[in-house]
Amino acid sequence: MIIAINEYSDIPIYLQIRNQIVLGISDGRLQPGEQLPTVRGLAEEMGVNSMTVNKAYQLLKQEGYIYTDRRNGAKVREQLNFSPELSEESREALQRVISEAKIRGITKEDFCKICGKFYE
Amino acid sequence: MIIAINEYSDIPIYLQIRNQIVLGISDGRLQPGEQLPTVRGLAEEMGVNSMTVNKAYQLLKQEGYIYTDRRNGAKVREQLNFSPELSEESREALQRVISEAKIRGITKEDFCKICGKFYE
DNA sequence: TCTTTGTATTATTTATTATAATACAAACCG
């Protein structure tokens, strides 16, 4: 899976990496059990420091999306056993998005249509 | 309107202020044309630096939510004439939220229900 | 004139982010 960063974004690189991998898992481009690039390999490919990639992997590991093995690298977890509820961070982010939507006059129905597109 | 900040949040104070004011506008706690607290007043009330509040107001002004007057302070804009579409930032944030929701097994229907709650 | 408003300026401190250069333990490979 191609991971590209936007150097002009105000989102830190390590978070952009984390976000893209989570997105890849969610849309199936990364399968459960699939091998991720090595820390050094991805760092070189992206032109960033390997510790920056490591930071992203540490976060993904802590969040339960991946696991790592000293020898075998990082893999997507086979069973992503999360609770079927949004995290606190996501709920707050969603509230911010919806507050903007309301101000812009986007109806609940239209908003759900937009969500549907992201759901595919 | 009460503006409270979470000092343990990883969101900068000036953004927390900005977010709460946008939220207040969206749910009607702040009405169009309504006077906002003064920069210095709000800073003292919240126990933060006045330049931090000023930074939030600058952002809100730039985004088109409020306007300021050297003598009369800051007010919510009467006509919030935004395009009826989400900003790029909001769309990206929504995509991140939905990617997490999908991984957690939350269906599109359940997600729309959650959105409905935020819409009131 | 005095006060209050947002704003500008300058400096300093703190925290975060990113890079750099190594090093280490574990485990696989030939």
Add this chain to the structure above:
DNA sequence: CGGTTTGTATTATAATAAATAATACAAAGA
């Protein structure tokens, strides 16, 4: 066994962002 590759730890440094502090200014109302 020796060499290589893996994630990880360490230490230092640089760059940037965030927050505070202390003033000062122009505008405008009382």
